[in-house]
Amino acid sequence: MENNKKVKMLLMLLLLTSCVAAFCLGTLTYTFATGEMPFEIKALEQFKPDIPEEQPKHKAAVIPYQVRTPDELTLRQLADDFTDRINSLNEREKQIDESRVTMEALIKNAEEIRAATAAKLDEIKKEKESKINEIKAAEQSLKDAQKAFDESQVNLEEKIIKKIAGTLQLMQASASMIIISDLDVLESARFLNEMPAQKRSEILAQMVTVTELNGKKLSDTDQLSFRLKANEIVKELRKLKENPEGGKVP
Secondary structure, three states: OHHHHHHHHHHHHHHHHHHHHHHHHHHHHHHHHHOOOOOOHHHHHHHOOOOOOOOOOOOOOOOOOOOOOHHHHHHHHHHHHHHHHHHHHHHHHHHHHHHHHHHHHHHHHHHHHHHHHHHHHHHHHHHHHHHHHHHHHHHHHHHHHHHHHHHHHHHHHHHHHHHHHHHHHHOOHHHHHHHHHOOOHHHHHHHHHOOOHHHHHHHHHHHHHOOEEOOEEOOHHHHHHHHHHHHHHHHHHHHHHHOHHHOOOO
16 A cells, blocks of 8 residues: 555656656747747846846857856756766776776686696696506506416426426335325325326325334324325315316326
8 A cells, every 4th residue: 555655656756747847848949949938937037137248258159048048057057967978978988998908808818727727637637548558557567477477386386296296206105105194185185196197096005004104003093094184185186187277187
């Protein structure tokens, strides 16, 4: 409700302002057209004191209005306002030009920074890829070296086992049995695996049938221990037979 009142008041003020503006415009138009004031306003000049008119120093153009009348003051005020407005617009245009130059400089700097940043990121990316490739190459080189080392160790171990097995093969079966019996089951099986089948059978037979060692008779417990170990060695030999990489068992 209060908003409606405000709207009505604003409309009334707008209407009143429009009427006053129309009246002023009509008065000015009539004065310029006829050179007289409308509605007997000119009669009011009789009550004004006599003021001598100023003589212009230079000949001026004829203006269709009387000196020191309200229309002269209005026109002068309009001219001053127009001049101030022109000066204000010129100043504003100057500020806009300065702002435009500043914005163009900022945009140029931003583009230069963006280009420099993109170039730096591209350089970092290439450097990163190069480092990754170097790391991968070094890693592959290490893997190859480790593989070669492992293979050399395997080959070395196989050579050692074959050499020891060859030495045991040249010994008496009873002497070889004593040495093998002191080793663990896997090592014993690997040594026996490198020997011919006949020599391997002789050594295992010695372990199963041994009754004395170094001239001393073995107890039933010790004899059983030799037999059990011979049995475990045979099982391990079978595993090596099933695994081609483990050795050769006919």
